[in-house]
């Protein structure tokens with residue numbers, strides 16, 4: 001039994017006493033949620049003046065770089081510490097070798113340079129994975145019916161270095177290849193990028209909750225098969241601890257558990273066991289569920305959103321990646 005279980009019985013002990021007034025509820029709150037706990041994932045698109053709503057994610061829009069710069073400035077004004085960037089790459093630049101991933105003038109790198117110049121104070125997280133660039137929608141290279149690990153890692157390293165050269169603050173490998181964190185870390189060190197951080201998607205599950213994201217970056221339609229040979233089986237918790245242990249030993253500065261709500265136990269285990277910065281990813285499908293119910297008037301949007309985010313913090317997350325970051329920041333400012 002935990003030491004916080006009261007030895008004193010009712011009526012000497014009435015737990016409701018501490019809940020009588022707002023000031024007291026605030027005073028004894030175990031968990032706090034602030035704008036400093038939010039990372040905003042955003043979708044980039046080519047062109048200028050482009051703003052494209054994502055149908056399955058109400059309130060989310062792909063933006064061209066010029067508008068993304070304004071959005072980044074607004075996010076910084078709201079106090080949001082960092083953006084996580086994801087590109088919608090024109091289909092003619094999807095190839096079997098994913099070469100666009102390490103083109104220094106690709107959409108990601110141009111966005112990184114533009115935001116970095118205009119909004120110097122905001123943190124920029126660049127996703128490392130090949131799915132925006134491959135012709136088959138997989139995160140790795142596909143050969144003879146399978147995703148090849150080590151050749152993929154070599155391309156991921158080039159992709160990470162290209163983003164680091166463009167000025168990204170954090171590279172976030174979301175591909176789930178074995179050994180990629182160590183390979184990326186060594187390459188960053190060798191290239192003098194010793195302050196570029198690695199936020200590893202250490203425990204990323206083969207989840208059906210990524211559906212709306214694949215709409216947003218247009219990879220869902222042509223994904224061959226599924227990602228279960230590299231993303232984790234949702235049935236596994238101990239394996240998540242092994243993934244996290246490896247990524248830390250390879251040089252990860254922070255780790256992500258993804259998706260969020262169905263995996264709160266994993267967040268808790270990772271925080272308790274390793275004590276490293278751990279982020280929850282409140283993924284596209286979780287966002288879509290909340291918005292769909294709120295649109296129908298079945299759930300209170302604002303209260304369910306804040307309750308969800310507090311839940312991540314209570315489970316042990318240090319921060320949450322959520323498409324609702326600006327909305328949450330506005331609610332928290334009230």
Ligand code: PBG
Pocket residue numbers: 127128129130131139174175209210211212213214227282283284285
């Ligand atoms: C792919 C990637 C995915 C997400 C982030 N990076 C989708 C996938 O693995 O297929 C999902 C994010 C979300 O659903 O919000 N590297």
